[in-house]
Structures are given as structure tokens and as C-alpha cells.
Amino acid sequence: MTPTFWSKLDVWARQLTPFGLTVLLLLIGVVPLHIPGFGAVAPVLPLIAVFHWALYRPQLMPTVAVFVIGLLQDALTGTPIGVSAAVFVVVHGVVNTQRRFFFGKSFAIVWLGFALVSTGAFVATWVLVSVFYGVLIQPQALFFQALLTLGCFPLLSWALLRWQMAFLRA
Amino acid sequence: MVGAIRVLAHRFAYVGLVLTAGALMMLGKADAVLMERLRVQVNEAVAPILEILSQPIDAVARVAEQVQSWIALHDENERLYRDRERLLQWQTVARHLEAENATLRQLLKFVPEPDARFVTARVIADSGGAFAHSLLLSAGASSGVGKGQAVVTGEGLVGRIAGVGDGAARVLLITDLNSRIPVLVGSDRTRAILAGDNSNRPKLLYLKPDAVIAEGDQVVTSGHAGAFPPGLAIGSVASVSDGEIRVTPFVERSRLEYVRVVDYGLTGILKEPMRGGALSVSAAAAAEPKPKPKPPAADGAVKP
Numbered sequence: 001m002t003p004t005f006w007s008k009l010d011v012w013a014r015q016l017t018p019f020g021l022t023v024l025l026l027l028i029g030v031v032p033l034h035i036p037g038f039g040a041v042a043p044v045l046p047l048i049a050v051f052h053w054a055l056y057r058p059q060l061m062p063t064v065a066v067f068v069i070g071l072l073q074d075a076l077t078g079t080p081i082g083v084s085a086a087v088f089v090v091v092h093g094v095v096n097t098q099r100r101f102f103f104g105k106s107f108a109i110v111w112l113g114f115a116l117v118s119t120g121a122f123v124a125t126w127v128l129v130s131v132f133y134g135v136l137i138q139p140q141a142l143f144f145q146a147l148l149t150l151g152c153f154p155l156l157s158w159a160l161l162r163w164q165m166a167f168l169r170a
Numbered sequence: 171m172v173g174a175i176r177v178l179a180h181r182f183a184y185v186g187l188v189l190t191a192g193a194l195m196m197l198g199k200a201d202a203v204l205m206e207r208l209r210v211q212v213n214e215a216v217a218p219i220l221e222i223l224s225q226p227i228d229a230v231a232r233v234a235e236q237v238q239s240w241i242a243l244h245d246e247n248e249r250l251y252r253d254r255e256r257l258l259q260w261q262t263v264a265r266h267l268e269a270e271n272a273t274l275r276q277l278l279k280f281v282p283e284p285d286a287r288f289v290t291a292r293v294i295a296d297s298g299g300a301f302a303h304s305l306l307l308s309a310g311a312s313s314g315v316g317k318g319q320a321v322v323t324g325e326g327l328v329g330r331i332a333g334v335g336d337g338a339a340r341v342l343l344i345t346d347l348n349s350r351i352p353v354l355v356g357s358d359r360t361r362a363i364l365a366g367d368n369s370n371r372p373k374l375l376y377l378k379p380d381a382v383i384a385e386g387d388q389v390v391t392s393g394h395a396g397a398f399p400p401g402l403a404i405g406s407v408a409s410v411s412d413g414e415i416r417v418t419p420f421v422e423r424s425r426l427e428y429v430r431v432v433d434y435g436l437t438g439i440l441k442e443p444m445r446g447g448a449l450s451v452s453a454a455a456a457a458e459p460k461p462k463p464k465p466p467a468a469d470g471a472v473k474p
Contacts, residue, residue, distance in 0.1 A: 027216060030306070031224045032296035034231035036424045039296045040303070040370065063180075067187045071194075075212035076295065078302030078340070081205050082194030089191065093184045129301045132195060133347055138369055141300035 014167050018060045021163065022049035022069050030076050040141045043149040046073055047121060048156045050088050051114055054095035055102055056164060066092045080132045087121050087128070114153050122146045206333040213306055214335035220294040221308055228427055288432040289313045291339070296423065303343040303368060305329070309431065310337045318397060320432045326403035326420035327391065328429055339431070344404065344419060345372050352394040353404060356387035364389060364404060364417060371408055371416040383410055389417050399434045
């Protein structure tokens with residue numbers, strides 16, 4: 001057992017954390033919180049994580065990983081399998097092409113960027129699910145879900161940034 | 171050159187994955203049973219983690235509830251006294267009716283309904299957001315949970331088991347878009363279908379044109395189609411407005427911590443095509459006459 005083995009293992013473990021943290025957020029998002037009415041408007045936490053890692057550490061969050069997270073989200077939340085997977089992959093792709101624009105911009109701009117991307121993601125999910133079932137899904141709950149997700153963004157993004165500073169100083 | 175190939179490969183990965191997702195959606199539309207099994211497999215894999223994550227939150231929720239009940243102690247007491255008065259009167263009536271019922275049944279040689287078996291399970295995930303209303307339970311086929319069984323609490327019907335794995339099961343709530351339940355409304359026992367639409371208040375469909383429905387009418391399962399036994403409480407009519415009748419379920423989704431999965435021995439229209447694996451095992455177990463329930467505390471027999 002040479003020290004290089006351990007250091008390699010260490011680097012490897014650190015590099016897995018973006019995926020691991022996103023999955024953890026996904027699981028936390030579906031645990032029953034016993035708050036009246038919350039279940040229908042629970043924020044989509046993995047969307048925040050996918051956006052964050054696509055922006056700051058895209059090499060640690062490959063597209064395939066995003067796809068797997070989307071499938072997991074579908075399986076756990078009961079949306080038709082494939083919907084979140086497609087939406088998350090597209091979000092990842094869009095953020096990836098706009099990374100240069102966000103470099104060196106203030107947090108408010110990043111937040112605004114997330115607002116635009118997440119709105120697009122929610123609308124896309126709404127359209128896909130509505131087409132899948134052949135009925136129009138009521139948009140009220142969706143609206144609040146989008147708002148809550150947007151509201152969670154600063155806190156989560158800050159926490160993920162701290163994590164990144166502490167463990168992923170590449 | 172290498173860079174260009176890499177960019178191309180990258181683009182290809184995006185397109186490929188989005189197409190794969192699209193193909194999965196199509197497959198889900200074509201073979202819903204297969205997808206439901208896949209979903210349950212995934213749920214089962216993460217169930218132990220969810221079980222651990224949900225416990226501290228349940229503990230906090232319990233403390234909050236306790237504090238609330240301390241604050242409301244006086245009012246609660248008043249209310250309970252009044253309820254007790256009222257219920258004692260009802261008890262007398264019920265005893266009388268019970269005795270009368272037993273005598274009449276004897277006279278008519280009525281065949282009693284078989285006892286139902288139930289399993290108590292923890293709710294380990296409450297998910298779906300705006301697109302689906304479902305729960306994940308910590309019990310599966312190994313504890314006798316089977317597809318199509320009713321999920322209830324003391325207050326009323328929660329939903330039905332949509333998919334079952336070995337140690338986890340998914341519940342389709344009565345508010346879900348895909349939920350359709352034959353019901354009886356009010357004292358007239360008007361037949362209708364209770365249809366979820368992902369809002370908190372499902373609607374009543376296919377009523378007779380001359381049906382008279384008023385706010386506050388009780389809604390119970392009718393037992394038609396053989397998916398649920400008749401008479402399970404569901405909710406009360408909340409609003410009646412031009413052609414749209416909405417029902418408030420008795421069960422509050424956010425308060426669910428433990429639920430009962432009841433096997434009434436009904437397979438109804440939900441009978442699973444034999445496919446092997448856990449599902450067919452549970453179907454076979456439901457088909458054969460049941461021996462005495464297993465000793466664990468969670469199992470037991472209850473009169474429907």
C-alpha cells in the first residue's frame with residue numbers, strides 16, 4: 001500500500017462527491033416533512049445541484065451522471081420515467097454552453113440565470129407530463145414548486161460552494 | 171482535430187441521452203407494468219437510506235405535534251368531553267343495532283365476509299411534487315403487501331398499492347391523476363367515480379344527471395369493480411359548483427407516518443398478468459386460502 005494509492009483514492013472519493021451530494025439532495029427532497037400541503041409543492045433540489053455543478057465543476061458531473069440522477073428522480077417521485085432525465089440533461093447542456101457568460105458575474109446574475117433555466121425546466125416537465133397523460137396538469141402547484149425551488153437556490157448554492165472550496169480545490 | 175472530435179462526441183452524448191429518455195417515456199406508455207416494476211426496484215434499493223433519513227424528521231414532527239397539543243390542551247379537553255357525551259349515546263345505539271343485526275343475520279343465514287389481513291408500514295417518502303401524488307412504504311411483498319391492496323388509516327382511505335417490491339411498496343394516493351375509484355355519495359348512495367387530478371381535492375365524475383349532491387355529503391367506496399371493499403370512508407363533498415364537485419379527503423397527506431395496508435382478498439380489475447418474480451409470488455399468496463397470519467406484531471386480523 002503506497003501513499004500514492006491512498007492519495008489517488010482520496011482524489012477519487014472527492015471527485016465523486018458532486019454526484020453523491022446530488023443524490024443525497026434528491027433523497028432529502030422526498031422524505032416526508034409532515035408540513036401541511038408541502039408534498040405537492042416540494043422544491044426540486046436536484047435541479048439546483050445539477051445547475052450548480054454544470055456551472056462550476058462540469059468535469060465532475062458528466063452528462064451520463066445527470067441522466068442517471070434524472071432517472072432516479074423519476075423513479076422516486078412517480079413522474080413518467082424519462083421525463084426528468086431528459087429535462088436534467090437539457091438543463092446540463094444549456095448551462096454548459098452558457099458557462100463563459102456566467103464567469104466572474106455576481107451572484108444575482110447567476111440566480112437570475114437559474115430562474116430562467118429552472119422556469120424552462122418546469123415548463124418542459126409540465127408539457128412532457130401533460131402530453132404523456134393526455135390531460136392538462138393543473139399549473140398552480142407547479143408554480144409554487146418553481147418558486148420554492150428558486151427560493152432554495154441561494155442557500156443550497158452557498159452550501160455547495162463551501163463544499164467545493166473545502167474539498168474540490170482543483 | 172482531436173478537440174473537434176471531442177466536441178462532436180459531447181454533442182452526440184447529449185442527443186443520445188435525450189433520445190434514450192424519450193424512448194423510455196414511449197416504453198412507459200407502451201408497457202406500464204414493466205416500468206412500474208423498474209420503478210419499484212429502484213425504490214427498493216434506496217428504501218434503507220430513506221428509512222434512516224425519515225426517522226429524525228419524524229421525531230421532530232412528533233415533538234412539534236406534542237408542543238401544539240400542550241398549547242391546545244384546554245380546548246382539546248372541552249371538545250373531548252363534548253364528543254364523549256355524544257359518542258356514549260351513539261354507543262348505546264350501536265350496541266342495540268349490533269344485537270339486532272346479529273339476530274337478523276342468524277335468521278337469514280347470512281354468509282359473513284372473510285376477515286381481512288393487514289400490515290402496518292412506515293411512510294418513508296412522500297413525493298411527486300405537482301406531477302404525481304405517491305408515497306413509499308417500508309413494507310413489501312415479504313410482509314404480505316400486494317398490488318392493488320387498500321391503504322388506510324383510522325381516518326379513511328389513503329390510496330392503493332401501485333407497485334410492490336420485496337421490502338418496499340409504492341402507494342398511489344386518491345388525489346393522483348391516475349386514481350379512479352368507484353364511490354357512493356351521501357345518504358342516497360348515488361354512484362360516482364372519484365377521480366384525482368393532482369390537486370388536493372379530487373372530483374366526482376359520471377354522476378347521474380338528476381343526482382342531488384350537497385356540501386358535506388359523505389363519500390365512501392362502493393365496492394364496484396372489486397378493487398376495494400364497500401364502505402371505506404374517503405371524504406366529504408367540499409364544493410358543488412356548476413358541474414364540478416370536489417371532495418376533501420379525510421386523510422391529511424402531510425400527517426401520514428404509519429399506514430395500514432389491508433388485504434381484503436379482492437383482486438378485482440387490478441389482477442396482475444403472471445410474470446414471475448415478487449409480484450406473482452404475492453398474487454399466488456393472495457389466491458390460496460390463507461393459513462393463520464404470521465406471529466410478528468405488525469400482522470393481525472381485523473374485521474372489515
